[in-house]
Amino acid sequence: MQSWQLPEHVADVLPTMARQLESAREQLLALFRVHGYELVQPPLMEYSNSLLTHIDAGLSLKTIRVADQISGRQLGIRADITPQVARIDAHLLSANNGINRLCYAGAVLHARPDGFFSTREPLQVGAELYGYDGIAADIELVDLMLKSMALADFGDVLLSLGHIGVFRALAEAAHLDREQSAQLLALMQDKDAEAVRKLVAGWQLDGMWAKAFSLLPTLYGGREILAAARAKLPDLSAVGKALDELQAVCDAFPEQALHIDLSELRVDNYHTGLLYAAYGAKSHDAVARGGRYDGLGGHFGRARPATGFSFDLRTFIGRLPDAGRSPVIMVAQQDAAAAREAVAELRAQGQCVIVDYGMEHNGSANIAGRLKNIDGSWQIVGV
Structure with missing residues (x-):
């Protein structure tokens, strides 16, 4: 077996799919933001008990464990972000006794895949509401879940x-x-x-x-x-x-x-x-799942009503308009130093400018123009 081969149910994400994933992430976080959900970014690993592996047998089986070479204690690589967000609400945001609306987007790792075609590295995106036990909170989250699905082409949901x-x-x-x-x-x-x-x-x-x-x-x-x-x-x-x-x-x-x-x-x-x-219309399994989990924060010192949903961002691949690669402006290698200020200004405006070393490159199909010095000023000319 080649040493560079990846483990089963783990895969690289190449540029086209990576652009789609990032586009989906941006759209979803923008949707969450206008509904009042603030982004948190918990760490990829914690002490395994903090990930609640000791109270949930299913979660425990999914969690990859390693020894911490600093403390000697057992670390867990998160298999679910929800317990981490519950910890944040219960501990780090404990000054707020009212409602906390929180969202997240990050990778999780599973010791075993959920199914034959499942990845062991889902990109988990979700939203959680803490502090209100009425059914209205669940309805709010169901509505947000359906709006999230509407961003992509899942057909009749x-x-x-x-x-x-x-x-x-x-x-x-x-x-x-x-x-x-x-x-x-x-x-x-x-x-x-x-x-x-x-x-x-x-x-x-x-x-x-x-x-x-x-x-x-x-x-x-x-x-x-x-x-x-x-x-x-x-x-x-x-x-x-x-x-x-x-x-x-x-x-x-x-x-x-x-x-x-x-x-x-x-x-x-x-x-x-x-x-x-x-x-989705052609989904054999749920695209998104959620529910109420009152009291989960009690394991971190503050039990609170809570409800939320999450899904694997990878399910959005192929269901969003192709983000495509930005048009490329080329600058010849021999001109790069002299054109440094012009290149910096174009990049600050959001333009993609790359140096042409005279070889094929992965932007060759998207060249929109070349930066050339014409009568003492740098201008973009067509190709």
Whole structure:
């Protein structure tokens, strides 16, 4: 094997794609900025416990760990930026007891890819709102997520909604332990109501809870699912609150294509409430995912309500207009020193000026003119 080959699921980004990524990043951060979200840039690595690997098994498996040669402690290379932003809100921005709107854009590293075609180095972009526990905050973030999708050509976008609160309310009422909850969550992903029924039957649960868990994998579809859930699920206040929140989101986006799934629970362990995702017209997986994760900052000394979403910026490649390379102004090598001031002025204006060494170069196809001295002044002439 060649020593220069990259690890599996890791790839270089070449100029055309790099321009698209940077263009998408600029547009998204500009969108976040006009909605009041301020940019933060957490470090690529921290002590592994600060990345919450000790409380989230899925996140722990994704995190690459190395020994810190200075402190001797274990470092983690971030696999998710959300815990870092929660730390910033809880600690560095603790003087603000009101709302913090924060956004970010940076690389994360995964020990293993999420799927066969997934990269191990996603470029994670996201927005988070801390300090307000009302459903209006979730609606604001869903709206911003959909606006982010609208910047690129994803076709007709489908908004998918779920709520971890429904399952957790049932699990608590049925007195399930953590291991039982984890087993049920795994089966829910396959929409296998029969497997769920057999599992809960073996636990000899009260019939009402056994029926409710068996129903959850069947409660998916359009907006009508909420009425069906109210009619069929046990009358628990926490279940009712979760359904009310889902209804509020549906009402906020009356024209949006929408799918509700009460067993769609593919979440990190830190999520606590509403779950939302956006799918493109030809996307086999969600382009963006988000949800509520109240209390995450408690691991850093300040528990706060929070909601937010993120996505891999690489999904925007090929879905934005080609940014193209800037037109190039050439200056001959022998003229470069004499034309230094003219070149500096053109570059300050945003023009791309490169020195011509008499060889082919990667700007050859974009030459817009040449800088030449005509009657004592430097002027751009056509090629």
